[in-house]
Amino acid sequence: MLDAYRFAREAGCREGRLALAELPRLADVLAQTEGWVDYRLSGLTGERGQARLRLQVTGRLLLVCQRCLDAVAHDLAIDRLLELASEDSAPTQEEMEDDGVDVLPLDGMLAVDALIEDELLLSLPIVPRHAECALPVTAADSGKAHPFAALAALEHH
């Protein structure tokens, strides 16, 4: 847990490594939970005194290809700027003047692990799949209509 407002005010910096096995919500979408991500969290102050955090995360996740259900590597390169605001007075994204900055509603302490897990989940592709999937080309891909091709693909599993 981190006193995020103070961390921002004091321009704090924290670097660390987080094991994927310790991120239960992320585990659901991973093909395997071995490995880790590296993160760097920096505190900064905006032009009008806003408390902000910059979160950078790198690493490689193995997701499940939604086509062949095999593992597909996803390289992370997260770099996010978050503005802290109390739950009551948090500006909406429309009210924020700065593009590229997102609001993080927060009244007290920040759970850094949970924040990183949230950002990881947000950064993932909605439908992960291999750029060149090993699964045989189906009718939908080849453009040739074959009514049973899609069914055959399903039966493959």
Ligand SMILES: [Zn+2]
């Ligand atoms: Zn695939």
